[in-house]
Amino acid sequence: MTDILRAIDLSKRFRKTVVLDHLNMSVPEHSVYGLVGPNGAGKTTTIKILMNARQPTEGLTEVFGHDSRKLSPEDFTQIGYVSENQQMPDWMTVEYFMNYLRPFYPGWDAARAENLLRQFELPPDRKIRNLSHGMRMKAALASSLAYRPRLIVLDEPFTGLDALVRDELIEGVLGCADGATILISSHDLSEVESFASHIGYLDRGRLQFSEEMTSLVDRFREIEITLANPSQSSISWPATWLNTEQSAAVVRFVDTQFDPERTIAEVHHLFGNTHQISVNPMPLRAIFVTLAKAGRRAA
Amino acid sequence: MRQVLHIFKKDVRHLWFEIAVAMTVVAAFTFTGARRALWLVDPATNRIAAWTLVMILLPLAWWTLIARVIHDEVLPGDSQFWITRPYSWRSLVGAKALFILAFISLPMLLADGVIVRAYGFPLEGELSGLLWSQVLLAIVFVLPIAALSALTTGFVQLIFAILTPCVIALGVAIVAPELVLGGFLGGSDWVKTYYVFLLISVAASGILVWQYSMRRTAAARSLAVAAGILAVLGMTLIPWSAAFRIQSWLSKRRVDQSLVRVDFDSGSRWLTRAVIEGDDRVRVELPVNITGLPAGMIAKPEGFSVHLQAPDGAMWQADQLPLRIASKMGHKFSLEATVDGAFYRRVKDEPLKVRGSLYMTLLGNRRTVRVPFGDRFVHVPRVGVCSASGGANRQSYFLICSSAFRFPPVLVSYRFIESAKEAVQDVWSSSEPRRAISYSPFPAELGISPVSQDFTFSTVPLPLSEAMVDTVEPLAHIRRNLEIDNLRLGDFEVRPAPVSP
Numbered sequence: 026m027t028d029i030l031r032a033i034d035l036s037k038r039f040r041k042t043v044v045l046d047h048l049n050m051s052v053p054e055h056s057v058y059g060l061v062g063p064n065g066a067g068k069t070t071t072i073k074i075l076m077n078a079r080q081p082t083e084g085l086t087e088v089f090g091h092d093s094r095k096l097s098p099e100d101f102t103q104i105g106y107v108s109e110n111q112q113m114p115d116w117m118t119v120e121y122f123m124n125y126l127r128p129f130y131p132g133w134d135a136a137r138a139e140n141l142l143r144q145f146e147l148p149p150d151r152k153i154r155n156l157s158h159g160m161r162m163k164a165a166l167a168s169s170l171a172y173r174p175r176l177i178v179l180d181e182p183f184t185g186l187d188a189l190v191r192d193e194l195i196e197g198v199l200g201c202a203d204g205a206t207i208l209i210s211s212h213d214l215s216e217v218e219s220f221a222s223h224i225g226y227l228d229r230g231r232l233q234f235s236e237e238m239t240s241l242v243d244r245f246r247e248i249e250i251t252l253a254n255p256s257q258s259s260i261s262w263p264a265t266w267l268n269t270e271q272s273a274a275v276v277r278f279v280d281t282q283f284d285p286e287r288t289i290a291e292v293h294h295l296f297g298n299t300h301q302i303s304v305n306p307m308p309l310r311a312i313f314v315t316l317a318k319a320g321r322r323a324a
Numbered sequence: 325m326r327q328v329l330h331i332f333k334k335d336v337r338h339l340w341f342e343i344a345v346a347m348t349v350v351a352a353f354t355f356t357g358a359r360r361a362l363w364l365v366d367p368a369t370n371r372i373a374a375w376t377l378v379m380i381l382l383p384l385a386w387w388t389l390i391a392r393v394i395h396d397e398v399l400p401g402d403s404q405f406w407i408t409r410p411y412s413w414r415s416l417v418g419a420k421a422l423f424i425l426a427f428i429s430l431p432m433l434l435a436d437g438v439i440v441r442a443y444g445f446p447l448e449g450e451l452s453g454l455l456w457s458q459v460l461l462a463i464v465f466v467l468p469i470a471a472l473s474a475l476t477t478g479f480v481q482l483i484f485a486i487l488t489p490c491v492i493a494l495g496v497a498i499v500a501p502e503l504v505l506g507g508f509l510g511g512s513d514w515v516k517t518y519y520v521f522l523l524i525s526v527a528a529s530g531i532l533v534w535q536y537s538m539r540r541t542a543a544a545r546s547l548a549v550a551a552g553i554l555a556v557l558g559m560t561l562i563p564w565s566a567a568f569r570i571q572s573w574l575s576k577r578r579v580d581q582s583l584v585r586v587d588f589d590s591g592s593r594w595l596t597r598a599v600i601e602g603d604d605r606v607r608v609e610l611p612v613n614i615t616g617l618p619a620g621m622i623a624k625p626e627g628f629s630v631h632l633q634a635p636d637g638a639m640w641q642a643d644q645l646p647l648r649i650a651s652k653m654g655h656k657f658s659l660e661a662t663v664d665g666a667f668y669r670r671v672k673d674e675p676l677k678v679r680g681s682l683y684m685t686l687l688g689n690r691r692t693v694r695v696p697f698g699d700r701f702v703h704v705p706r707v708g709v710c711s712a713s714g715g716a717n718r719q720s721y722f723l724i725c726s727s728a729f730r731f732p733p734v735l736v737s738y739r740f741i742e743s744a745k746e747a748v749q750d751v752w753s754s755s756e757p758r759r760a761i762s763y764s765p766f767p768a769e770l771g772i773s774p775v776s777q778d779f780t781f782s783t784v785p786l787p788l789s790e791a792m793v794d795t796v797e798p799l800a801h802i803r804r805n806l807e808i809d810n811l812r813l814g815d816f817e818v819r820p821a822p823v824s825p
Contacts, residue, residue: 078402080540098410106408112398113405116338128330129410165405 027054027090029176029206030075035084037070037230044070046230047084052208052223059221060210063317067230068210069108072180075208076106088176102130105169105205107162108180115154119147119164123171130172137201138171144197159190166194170201177202179209183216195220218309226316233316238309245312246283247305250276253298260295267319274300279307279315327412331419332426335393342392343427346385353378354435357773358442379772386428387469391482393423394473400541401477413536424466433458436774443775444701444709445728453729457768463521464770467528474535475545489552510626511685511798514764515567519558521770527551564627568683572801574765579686579799583616584623586682586804595658598672598813599820604665608632608642608813612682612806614655621688622796623655624735630661630680632813634671640664663813672814680806685763687735687796694741695723695791704793706734708775712791721782723791726775729768734795735761740782741790763798 030052037045045067052058060068073079075086077096086093089100096104117125119142127133142149145163147156156164162182169177177198183191198207199220211217217224218238225235234241255274262269265282276296280288283304292302307315336343356375397406397416436457440450447454469486476482509516528551531544588610589595595611610630614623632640642661659682693704701709708727714720723738762769782788 073402076408078407098412101408101410104408108403110403111405112401112403114396125330125334126409128326 028052028087029054029089030058030208031087032071032075033085033087035071035074035086036082037067037074037079038082044230045074045081048227048230048232050225050232050235052206054206055204056223057202057207057209057221058223058225059214059217060208060225060227061214061217061313062212062227064212066212066227068212068227069180071227072108072178072208072210076104076178098129102132102172103175105166105172105174105177106180107165107169107178107182109162109182109184111165113153113161113165116152118150118152119156120149122153122164123149123168126168126171132172134171134173137173138167141167141170141197141201144200145193159186162186162194163190163197166197170197173201173203173205175205177205177207179207181210181212183211183213191216214310214313224309226313228317241312242306242309244281244283245307245315246280246288247307247311248278248280248283248288248292249301249303249305250292250296251300251302252276252296253300263291268315279312325418327415328418328422331397331411331416332422335396335419335423338396339389339392342385342389346389346427347431349378349381349385350431350435353382353772354438357435357439357775360439360775382772383465386465389427390424390466390469391473391479393420394470395476395478395482398477399474399535399539407539417532417536420470424462424470428466429458429462432461440728440774443726443728444703445726450728452767454768454774456766457729457771457774460521460768460770461772463525467532468524471528471531471548474532475541475548493556509564509567511761511763512564512567512571512626512801514762514766514769515570516559516562517770518764518766519562520555523551523555523558527554565629565681565683568627568801568803571763572803575763575798575801579618579621579688581618581686581800581802583618584614584686584802584804585616586612586614586684586806588678588806588808589613589656592656592658596811596816597658597818598663598668598816599818600665601820606663606665606668606813608661608663609658610661610678610680610808611656611658614657614684614804617655617686618688620690621686621799624685624687624798625657625659625682626685626801627683628659628661628680629683630678632663632667632671633677633679634674636674638667638671640667668813672817673812675810675812676808678806678808678811680808681803682806683801683803685798686800686802688799689797691795693793693795695793697721697788697790704795706795706797707732707736707793710791710793714788721784721788721791723780723793724777725793726777729771729774730764730766731762731769731776732795733762733764734797736778737794738780739792739794740784740788741792742786742788761798763801 028051030050032048032050035045035048035050036043048067048071050060050071060071062068070079074081075088075093077093080094088096089103114122114125123138123142127135127138141147145160145167147160147164147167153161153164166179166182179198182194186194209217209221221238223235223237224241226233252274260271262278266278266280269278270276285304288304289302292299352374356371356378359371360375397411398404433454436454437447440454441447469482472485473482476485527547531547534540534544534547589612592611592613595609597607597609599607599609601607608630617623630642632642640663642663659680661680691705693702693707693710695702695704695710695712697712697714701711704710704725707725710723710725712721712723714722721740723740725736725738
């Protein structure tokens, strides 16, 4: 699968503050990539650099296989970008805004634009400045989906929206995606976990992991061991085990590279005989909490 | 081009109110400017106030329009919707330039044309001035504000960006005016002005292209600050001798000046003075004689540079600009140079070597044009149009000369003539040329009003018949060196008499 977006050794500093620290990331074509992480993790900065709205301090980003600093107007005819804090031309009405953008895009589909306005229940004659936040996001999204972009980039699109509007937006995006690659950033995993095919977790400017959702869920397990011969000697924990806890006879940890045979073999190697090993699959939220905690501990 | 027009149409739709205001001000400018030709002799306060108000409002209307149209697609920042849309930066610049041309430059071109025509100037003869004045207006009134707008996100930031350097310049101007404006270079002052114009054009265009193509605001802001500093340094540091060299190089030499010489006037040696002045300075006056001028020509000294060297090698250099002339008789001048008091005290009884350079303009081709009293305009070549009128009870007489787009490139003086005498007799004449002269080779000077005027009057209680306008034309700008040996300044020392209480 070709990568539509790539960040190669990307760093961004604002004076002494490091926002992105040698970030490497790729978004495969036709994927729905959820870039998640806490506030201030560097998600928006990454996206702005990808969109050539900001300049990197070091490293490179690529869109459609070429340097994003050289994104041309033709490239932007294939990109739909919506951001929570985007400044819109407030004086325009929704209809004028759509009509104004239309000549910029050779692939503008007037029927689809009309459908989107109807679907999002956008009042055509209302000025953008008079729209609610949710309506503004819908207008931005409608104007970014009407030309069937190859790449849809959504930066924190659901922030401040109620559940109903959020669902409407998701429905709108997925309904019009037509196989487009979607990059969506969010600080809330639950906003993207239902439809993302790939997930990247960014924390303090570093990508902690980036992979397909299915493989991520497969490789994380919460493991609890009841020891047959409790011992107090210090143990050198494998690097792939996180959140390790040990009481007299019970050991708990999260294995980030779970493989039934290898994990059990490692347990026996470290602890000898065991009374019981319980292996539990983890919900996505628990995986993120584990990673976030581990990341903070490491920092 | 399609995108240029598309963005342009959007800007017109959005800024129709600002456009309407600007067009109203331009219309008021045209009306009052054209009417001004008629009421100058009898100026009423309210008309002058209206004209002044329009002259203030016009640049404000332009600046508002420029700022609004550029801020419609704000350049600094990363959150504007348009930066992730398929805008071509060239189309965006093109649309903004088209807007400024359509609603600032073109209306001003038409307004200036109407005003100049109302003054009686033939439009076809003033075409180069008309076009060049639009270029200058664009350089000074449009480009800097466009560049600053491209570096700011809104009106408040823009006003701050305009006011900050103004406040700094005002502060420096109060403390040390010469640091902000430098010295006035007389007819060659345009050299300094055009240096600033060139700097503004290059810096502002560079900032605009850079911002629109790359949006590197921090770097572009640094460029703006550097250009401001270079402008001030240039105004302060361009030596007048360099300005005269440029002037001399650019001027067509239309006269044989090979025989022209400047020498110390030893026959008038007694005119030499070393006047002790306050604050530890000595004013040295040196009589010089200019000889070898072709027939019918006069020399106008412009600047004087002098080195005084003592036998032990101690040296003092004085650059005198503006040139001060202690006395003048025909082609004999007594030139002044200021010398440091300490240097003077040390060398005053020693034989000094004096090496000087006098920069001067040779003027000739004297012409006189009669301007009869009456309301009609008389075309005065190289000046513009003049009209003369007799006031109430034939006791006061007026002469007004208007020049389009620039000061006359000639020296102008005026006379009134008494009608009763058979022979023409001057009853009043200006002893010195009346109007400021500019040696600029360009057809226009910077100014919002396309017409500059000079006004003179006579209250001699005699029946006057007409006025006369005399002009002489600069034909060459030259430099001549002079040398004086063994000059003991102490022999010519003069102490000003104490002022009695």
